[in-house]
Amino acid sequence: xxxxxxxxxxxxxxxxxxxxxxxxxxxxxSDHVVDKFERTVIHNGLKSLFKLSDEATIGLMARAKAQLxxxxxxxxxxxxxxxxxxxxxxxxxxxxxDNLIRCNGxxxxxxxxxxxxxREILGITEDIM
Numbered sequence: 001x002x003x004x005x006x007x008x009x010x011x012x013x014x015x016x017x018x019x020x021x022x023x024x025x026x027x028x029x030s031d032h033v034v035d036k037f038e039r040t041v042i043h044n045g046l047k048s049l050f051k052l053s054d055e056a057t058i059g060l061m062a063r064a065k066a067q068l069x070x071x072x073x074x075x076x077x078x079x080x081x082x083x084x085x086x087x088x089x090x091x092x093x094x095x096x097x098d099n100l101i102r103c104n105g106x107x108x109x110x111x112x113x114x115x116x117x118x119r120e121i122l123g124i125t126e127d128i129m
Contacts (some may be wrong), residue, residue, distance in 0.1 A: 016084055017050040019077035020093055021064030023118060026074040027100055030110040037103040045096035049089075078121040090122045 024045065028038040039061070047057045068074060081093065097118060101111045119125075 013050060016081065017046060017052070017060055018063060018067070019074075019080050019084075020049065020096075021046055021060050022068050022071075022074045022077045023081065023093070024096060024100060025061070025064045025068050027097060027111065027114045027118070029068070030114055031108065035104055038100055041096065041100045041103045045093075045099065049092055049096065075117075075121060078118050082122050085122075090124055094119055094122060094124050 021042070024042045025034070028034045028042060042061060043054075043057050046052060046060060047054065052060065082090065085093070097115055101107055101115055
């Protein structure tokens with residue numbers, strides 16, 4: 001897999017999938033604990049969006065977690081997704097973000113802020129969740 005480069009549009013499916021995984025992992029980790037419900041939503045979302053096998057999805061999630069651990073935020077990855085994806089794909093990622101935030105029954109202010117921030121970066125109109 002190529003390393004993520006945000007100074008040019010993403011073209012490789014693996015780069016795009018990694019950028020999405022990093023964004024989703026940041027949201028899930030906002031409360032410092034990624035629970036089984038959040039892992040399931042991320043796994044199923046990535047698998048569906050990028051047509052990945054279970055094994056590839058698990059590896060992608062591990063790479064995203066490792067990459068995020070050395071970053072301050074995933075805004076650059078969200079910007080890369082904005083530049084690389086068509087409107088329907090951006091909406092699909094926004095839907096996974098919404099599912100991720102709601103999945104464990106607890107929606108906190110940090111998750112609401114991250115949802116708003118990533119929707120703005122992706123250029124998606126704010127919808128009521």
